[in-house]
Amino acid sequence: MAEPSAVTQSPSISSSSSGAEPSALGGGGGSPGGCPALGTKSCSSSCAVHDLIFWRDVKKTGFVFGTTLIMLLSLAAFSVISVVSYLILALLSVTISFRVYKSVIQAVQKSEEGHPFKAYLDVDITLSSEAFHNYMNAAMVHINRALKLIIRLFLVEDLVDSLKLAVFMWLMTYVGAVFNGITLLILAELLIFSVPIVYEKYKDPSKTPWNRQKKGRISTRKPEMQQLLKHHLIVITLLFVL
DSSP: OHHHHHHHHHHHHHHHHHHHHHHHHHGGGOSTTSOSOOSOGGGHHHHHHHHHHTTSSHHHHHHHHHHHHHHHHHHHHSOHHHHHHHHHHHHHHHHHHHHHHHHHHHHHHTOOOOOTTHHHHTSOOOOOHHHHHHHHHHHHHHHHHHHHHHHHHHTTSSHHHHHHHHHHHHHHHHHHHHOOHHHHHHHHHHHHHHHHHHHHHHSOGGGSGGGTTOTTOOOOHHHHHHHHHHHHHHHHHHHHHO
């Protein structure tokens, strides 16, 4: 008598489990504007970049944006050797000053706290051979792919692709006459960290899933968003041209 009851209960269990699976899988979609691909190791880096350029963590994005911008501006004004030397001197000034300060405090208070950076000195930062081989194998995949692409383009395996490369390089000569490499990198960083968040903020809300059912409402934010993006791009471009 126990077997029929178990059989009758199995459909409900399977249906509940099947109903839970879509919700679990659908949870990866997240809210609009979130990372589109979660739950896989291959997408973890792309999701981290997505969260970075969309200012999900303001402190983290601000630190990355400010540090890279200062570095690029420094490279635009000084040589690479000068920038690296100044950075090392600044870091040494901070660490040496903190080390001397803690030593004086310990001498005055007669305490035995030890080295202030002992916790960081004890951290094992050695790279194992297995991890090194894994990084090298991952890098070799990209290197081999790039070499195949270069050979295919320069030896004209496909005439159309080689012509596209030639036209692109010809256009880049005009870009190089106006901008240098550092200026293009600064311009690219400003666009990367500003355009996505501006677009997300002023995009048409009628295209979002929760507003598609609201009929009869005409959104006027799309022209406003386009004008704002155009103004944003023009200001940044004129800033570096002038």
